[in-house]
Amino acid sequence: MGRLVAYFSYGGVTKRIAEQLANELDATTFEIKPAMPYTRADVNWQDNTSRNVKEYKDVSSRPEIMAYLI
Ligand SMILES: Cc1cc2nc3c(=O)[nH]c(=O)nc-3n(C[C@H](O)[C@H](O)[C@H](O)COP(=O)(O)O)c2cc1C
Numbered sequence: 126m127g128r129l130v131a132y133f134s135y136g137g138v139t140k141r142i143a144e145q146l147a148n149e150l151d152a153t154t155f156e157i158k159p160a161m162p163y164t165r166a167d168v169n170w171q172d173n174t175s176r177n178v179k180e181y182k183d184v185s186s187r188p189e190i191m192a193y194l195i
Pocket residue numbers: 133134135136137138139140170177178181
């Protein structure tokens with residue numbers, strides 16, 4: 126059975142790790158993209174009112190994504 130490493134990354138850190146992991150596992154990668162792209166202000170984790178901090182704190186948060194595998 127094939128392996129898949131799915132990742133969600135804004136700045137590229139998670140993407141790089143996902144690609145290294147996929148390489149080790151001989152897996153393919155899939156980038157999960159948000160339907161509404163994040164701006165720089167959205168990802169300011171030091172601002173409690175930013176989109177990503179609000180989503181992080183809300184355990185029920187499920188941002189719409191752009192595409193599904195199946
Ligand atoms: C709620 C929240 C808290 C975060 N806290 C930290 C932190 O304490 N230290 C840090 O370096 N990055 C923090 N970050 C930033 C990201 O986790 C970090 O920059 C990550 O490497 C970004 O991955 P990416 O490049 O794949 O988007 C935080 C992000 C969020 C949403």
